[in-house]
Amino acid sequence: MHNIVIEPGRSEQNYWRDLWRYRELFWFLSWRDILVRYKQTVIGIAWSVLRPLLTMAVFTFIFGRLAKLPSGGVPYPLLVFAAMMPWQFFSNSLSESGNSLVGNANMISKIYFPRVVLPASTVIVSLVDFAISLVLFAGLMLWYRFVPDWKIVLLPAFLLLAFLASFGFGLWVAALNVKYRDFRFIVPFMVQFGLYISPVGFSSGVVPERWRLLYSLNPMVGVIDGFRYCVFGGQSAIYWPGFALSVALTGLVFATGLIYFRRTEKTFADVI
Amino acid sequence: MSDAIIKVQNLGKRYRIRHQQSGMNYVALRDVLAQKLKTAVNPFPRKSRPPSPAREDFWALQDVNFEVRPGEKVGLIGRNGAGKSTVLKLLSRITEPTRGRIEINGRVASLLEVGTGFHPELTGRENIFLNGAILGMGRQEIKRNFDEIVAFSEVEKFLDTPVKRYSSGMYVRLAFAVAAHLEPEILLVDEVLAVGDAQFQKKCLGKMDEVSKKQGRTIIFVSHNMATIVSFCQRGLLLKDGRIEADGDISQVVSHYLQESTRQDGQFRKEASNGQTKLEIEKIGLYKGGKISTLFSPEDTLAVRIDYQVRRRISGAQVAIEVFNELSECIFSSTDQDWSGEKPEVLPGRQAVECPIDLGFFKPGKYSIKVSSSVPNLEILDLVEDQLAFEVYDDHSPVLKLGQARKGIILPKIRWNKVS
Numbered sequence: 001m002h003n004i005v006i007e008p009g010r011s012e013q014n015y016w017r018d019l020w021r022y023r024e025l026f027w028f029l030s031w032r033d034i035l036v037r038y039k040q041t042v043i044g045i046a047w048s049v050l051r052p053l054l055t056m057a058v059f060t061f062i063f064g065r066l067a068k069l070p071s072g073g074v075p076y077p078l079l080v081f082a083a084m085m086p087w088q089f090f091s092n093s094l095s096e097s098g099n100s101l102v103g104n105a106n107m108i109s110k111i112y113f114p115r116v117v118l119p120a121s122t123v124i125v126s127l128v129d130f131a132i133s134l135v136l137f138a139g140l141m142l143w144y145r146f147v148p149d150w151k152i153v154l155l156p157a158f159l160l161l162a163f164l165a166s167f168g169f170g171l172w173v174a175a176l177n178v179k180y181r182d183f184r185f186i187v188p189f190m191v192q193f194g195l196y197i198s199p200v201g202f203s204s205g206v207v208p209e210r211w212r213l214l215y216s217l218n219p220m221v222g223v224i225d226g227f228r229y230c231v232f233g234g235q236s237a238i239y240w241p242g243f244a245l246s247v248a249l250t251g252l253v254f255a256t257g258l259i260y261f262r263r264t265e266k267t268f269a270d271v272i
Numbered sequence: 273m274s275d276a277i278i279k280v281q282n283l284g285k286r287y288r289i290r291h292q293q294s295g296m297n298y299v300a301l302r303d304v305l306a307q308k309l310k311t312a313v314n315p316f317p318r319k320s321r322p323p324s325p326a327r328e329d330f331w332a333l334q335d336v337n338f339e340v341r342p343g344e345k346v347g348l349i350g351r352n353g354a355g356k357s358t359v360l361k362l363l364s365r366i367t368e369p370t371r372g373r374i375e376i377n378g379r380v381a382s383l384l385e386v387g388t389g390f391h392p393e394l395t396g397r398e399n400i401f402l403n404g405a406i407l408g409m410g411r412q413e414i415k416r417n418f419d420e421i422v423a424f425s426e427v428e429k430f431l432d433t434p435v436k437r438y439s440s441g442m443y444v445r446l447a448f449a450v451a452a453h454l455e456p457e458i459l460l461v462d463e464v465l466a467v468g469d470a471q472f473q474k475k476c477l478g479k480m481d482e483v484s485k486k487q488g489r490t491i492i493f494v495s496h497n498m499a500t501i502v503s504f505c506q507r508g509l510l511l512k513d514g515r516i517e518a519d520g521d522i523s524q525v526v527s528h529y530l531q532e533s534t535r536q537d538g539q540f541r542k543e544a545s546n547g548q549t550k551l552e553i554e555k556i557g558l559y560k561g562g563k564i565s566t567l568f569s570p571e572d573t574l575a576v577r578i579d580y581q582v583r584r585r586i587s588g589a590q591v592a593i594e595v596f597n598e599l600s601e602c603i604f605s606s607t608d609q610d611w612s613g614e615k616p617e618v619l620p621g622r623q624a625v626e627c628p629i630d631l632g633f634f635k636p637g638k639y640s641i642k643v644s645s646s647v648p649n650l651e652i653l654d655l656v657e658d659q660l661a662f663e664v665y666d667d668h669s670p671v672l673k674l675g676q677a678r679k680g681i682i683l684p685k686i687r688w689n690k691v692s
Contacts, residue, residue: 004374006362006369007373008372009368028401031402035398036393107389109366111364111366112365180300181300266368
């Protein structure tokens with residue numbers, strides 16, 4: 001027997017229990033988004049293969065060939081691709097979860113469910129894209145006959161970090177998008193700008209030592225450095241103080257994102 | 273504890289209204305930043321200036337108390353803005369109450385969700401699962417009912433076709449089939465918001481009623497159609513300005529509501545202009561030979577005169593009347609654009625239209641007229657909730673002598689020909 005009591009502030013208390021109750025909806029929504037994404041099979045998969053490969057080619061040409069930045073003995077395309085994976089995961093999640101609430105406005109205004117399900121399921125979809133690029137990456141390593149470091153077993157830990165960063169920012173953007181309808185114009189800019197200030201096309205080693213701590217204020221620096229550290233080992237040493245800062249900031253963004261989202265969530269149906 | 277399935281105590285819901293952005297309840301970041309910047313740059317803010325986005329509290333519901341027993345079918349009636357939809361929203365937990373408490377002992381589903389979450393790219397099969405999950409069915413429950421849903425929707429052949437290729441009829445049937453197989457203890461139906469036409473909703477309700485006959489499902493039904501409500505519900509709840517005005521037997525509550533919302537003097541005059549809407553109906557009158565009247569013979573012509581003000585240029589606006597009989601059945605409707613070929617451009621200013629109705633086909637009895645204005649399929653510009661009552665009396669003409677016992681809701685005077 002379902003017994004529900006509705007009172008002001010009550011949904012706060014039952015939040016996590018409700019989230020568990022609605023877990024099936026969460027899987028169904030993720031499943032829907034994945035299906036839709038790969039529905040036009042050829043285009044869907046081709047797109048998630050082509051995009052990272054093309055970006056990799058361009059970045060390798062600009063930063064590796066033209067600017068001749070050091071790669072620490074690693075084939076430059078691999079260096080770029082190792083960073084591209086977490087970056088695209090992050091940027092996809094950010095733009096998709098930003099739209100997730102407004103895009104499902106009719107669901108929000110017509111039925112109850114913990115709203116956090118929506119941005120969360122879009123991050124899952126980006127995870128599928130990530131898996132595809134992981135396969136690509138394995139192919140690339142074969143091509144270059146590159147043997148990854150044993151530390152690659154740590155990759156899931158850094159993936160978790162990437163997940164927290166993506167979801168944290170995603171929550172912020174999703175909630176702000178509902179409140180400020182012109183916020184969505186800022187998101188593409190944020191993503192584009194983020195690409196330049198993140199060490200995707202180059203190794204963070206090229207950043208002068210005294211700037212590195214400041215550079216690590218960008219949480220994605222920690223994530224990307226971590227990924228490279230896993231794959232290339234000694235050739236891409238982590239700058240630990242900066243890494244710690246990135247991790248701390250990621251945690252902060254995630255926590256505040258969750259708090260802000262939950263605080264505004266109750267009013268979504270009223271304003272959307 | 274009492275045996276109530278829904279228990280509502282001192283329920284209140286407050287909305288904050290911003291006056292500046294009428295019709296938009298979200299804000300633009302641009303405006304907020306500009307405002308902040310202005311106050312930051314200006315070192316001497318004038319203290320006397322009131323805070324710029326004028327906010328006002330609006331209680332959509334206040335001190336609402338009621339209980340519903342299992343199996344009861346409750347009709348929720350009231351004017352627009354009386355709080356009907358807010359009650360449903362609170363019951364379905366879409367929004368939180370500001371005050372009070374609701375206790376629900378059962379699963380709640382609402383019919384306003386028919387087709388919600390359908391994705392055009394997905395196949396019928398996929399959408400059944402998705403929509404079921406959105407409506408609150410578990411995976412097992414959907415699987416168990418799957419064959420039945422498919423059979424009911426009559427779209428077996430197209431089960432693996434994306435629903436974007438469906439005809440609108442198929443789409444609605446599928447959506448309805450899913451909703452009809454929900455097994456909630458409490459069902460909320462909002463006719464105003466529900467998808468589909470009246471026919472479809474009726475079919476929905478019939479099916480739901482039939483399915484749930486044994487279990488005796490509890491239903492809360494919101495509708496403007498009094499005829500449907502009276503036939504479907506046993507108990508009525510009348511809301512007025514966010515409070516419960518009447519609670520009891522449905523026909524009594526409906527007649528209370530109708531009496532209250534029907535003008536008996538043949539005219540309506542808007543007391544306070546809202547001063548904002550694009551088009552506002554200001555005055556309505558029922559005329560017989562140039563004079564206000566409420567009593568007509570079938571020989572008369574009833575002229576409905578509607579005075580309205582247009583504040584902004586509107587493309588495609590029309591003014592419409594609906595005529596209801598005593599049972600709240602709509603006998604016909606008519607608009608001022610019925611005879612014009614193209615979309616009218618309505619320009620700002622005060623205007624008046626007149627609709628002469630030849631009462632020749634009216635049965636003697638009591639009627640009421642409802643006036644509204646809209647851009648068809650786009651927006652409702654104004655809707656006068658006060659209906660104007662009038663009566664057609666029996667003038668003892670030969671046709672009408674037989675008339676009262678006649679079947680049908682109208683009585684056209686048809687002269688038959690002898691052909692052989």
